[in-house]
Amino acid sequence: MLLDTPRDRASTLSFSFPLSRSAALSRLAAFVPDAGAQYATGRSESAVGPGGHDGVSRLSAAIRRRLIAEDVVAGAVIRAHGANAAATFLRELCWRSYWKGWLEQHPRVWGAWKQAVAKHAGQLPSGYDAAVGGETGIDAFDAWARELRETGYLHNWARMQVASIWIFTLQLPWELGAAWMYRHLLDADPASNTLSWRWVAGLHTQGKIYLADRDLIRRRSGGRFDPKGLATTGDVPRETARVVTEPMRTPLAPDALRDTLLLLTPEDLSLECQAAIRALPIRGVVACRSLCDGPADIAAVADGLQRGWEHWRVPIAWVDTIDDVAALAAREGAKQIVTGYAPIGPVADALGEARGRGIAIAEHHRAWDMAAWPHCNRGFFTFAKQLPALFATMASDEEGLRELA
Template identity: 50%
Template sequence: MASIAPRPAAQAQGFAEHPVTREAALLRLDAFLPQAGLVYAARRNEEHGAGRHHAVSRLSAALRRRLVSEAEVVARVRAAHGESADKFVTEVFWRSYFKGWLEARPQVWASWRGDLHRLDLRLGEDDGFAARHLAACRGETGIDCFDHWVEELEATGYLHNWARMQFASIWVFTLGLPWQLGARFFLDRLIDGDAASNTLSWRWVAGLHTRGKAYLADADRIARMTGGRFSPRGLATVARIPDEPPAPAAALPRAPLRWQAGVATVLWLTTEDLSLELEAALGDLDVRGVAVLASDGAVPADKTALGDGVQRAVARWHCPFRVCSSAEELAAFAHGEGAGQVLTGFATVGPALEAFPEMKRALRHAGLTLGEHRRAWDDRAWPHATKGFFALKEKIPQLIAAAGIR
């Protein structure tokens, strides 16, 4: 991460299948547009294996980091296909739904973290349990599709969304492993890993999100959707839903930390939002510098994405940048540039928000404040994401219109 510097996005190597620069993501969107309508609706669940995921957009890694926004992707596909793109648009809104649902119930994330600690203790004490878990993580279960998907995930950092559902179902109901460990296995490896979508998708498959409604993998369906590549045997025929208490009632999502328009600012870029330079609300911001934390670039995809975001932000505001090794160094950089505040993209529930207490302490000691910018897309969608997805789905036409999309 220490080598991050503004550079042409075209120089970034790799990630062609799942772009993590804005330029590459826009090229991917261009390539996907012709099939974003009825072709996508008909073929989106076909799973042909690594390097052959041509029926889906492969924009999830870019959307996860907001190198491109949901609004611009939806606008492009609607312009190309009109209402024929409704299935794809609905899938984009699933991302917003999961984000909003977890923002209203941050305890679910905290409980998952606590469950992992308990399960790690069990892995250290129960040899049989540990052996079953290790076999699943190594792809040594004897279930052909599952073992292949482990190999593909390790090699590419990606699985087709439909394959993820089958994988999670087999993990929970056939292998009898806790969903919490499976969610961690995915989040640690996925190039598009997202705290909300990943955690809640695993809970949904396990029958905990929509209470009592689980997803059970079926051998015949797997064979059909994979073109006969797999013929899994011994899959569970009954979904034994984990015995867990219901999710807490929805609460109001926390408000963004306030910032002031007329104050000199250092922009703290994170993988929560890497195209802040395009937000009209920040157009007149007095940006004195751009900073990133070196720890945010520990994963190669994040390092590339952050470098791309730095390049564009520096070009927009014509200011210096700094890769900082700590919150204290970032605070010192901001103070040295004459800033009165640090502004960042809204930190959603998950690792990004967990980094806030340390940053707020460091800035406070330097006489600075921390502010957040939350996008209008989230402000509009999240209030409808507190129950089941249908409550948000029926609002999609209004949400699209409110975003200025036809």
């Protein structure tokens, strides 16, 4: 299946997209002064790359892996500007929490997407190779396809145009487009990527499709692009499975008194800043190669391991599989394996399989997610009403905020 092909992200490990906590905190500190009115007015102007994305934070690869978590980013921005002056930035940040919470309550959407990708991969539609190769003849699309491949990043607005042109002009299956983008993005996220593609396709807000507009692209690109032949109407693609709302998973909670092997995955790489994790009797910290998806994950997890060692001064190790994690726990006399909560995605899939084989892994659920996610089962604007309360209860990563002070 297409998702299993080797990642193309090796060439994109660069300083432009921080993949360590200290680089992410530095980027955040540099960006905070621009996160208020300047972000609200300047964000769209920096849509066309490569380079030139100064109006946005470019923190997504770090936030996606929680090298810094949403509460640190929101806390720093609110302290500098207040929540009202930074409302545009905070709203964008919270789209991430919304998508995560929505997918937790609609887990079958993830399974249906994977199945559809596997089905299409058996017989790729004509036009697919030209699209992923950036050879469609639609200048903006082709330039963005190349930028994605070469840098692992696209500005949010460019992602919207690319997804729209893919679905409505090139008439390719949205699932394949989402898989292609996921494969190249340094910030590839199961919820933000899959659900944003569904939003563009008109599958999220029922029937409301997003159409890329030739004049707008010409204006925003300062005349660099003039994409001809864009679709001016479009039909919502067919759902391949019924969208069902389900209760959120209740993870096995860590036992505060048991000797613990801490497992780091790309889902949460600042666990040492969480009070509940700091209080555990940690005997070792381990990372698992099979839970990493390419060099960007490996770089970020290696940074997490290093910080784990600096914090606890206990043995750290890389192993290959979850079975190796269980064997290490047994060998070292750890009575439980604890990791950060794994939201819907490849890590949760792998932990679920391990659970099925009798390997119990407790998960630390962050206060931010527990407060936000229950409000994410309807539209974004319903969720947005909860944001003042969410901002009032955050600041769980006090160390991150102190480092920024």
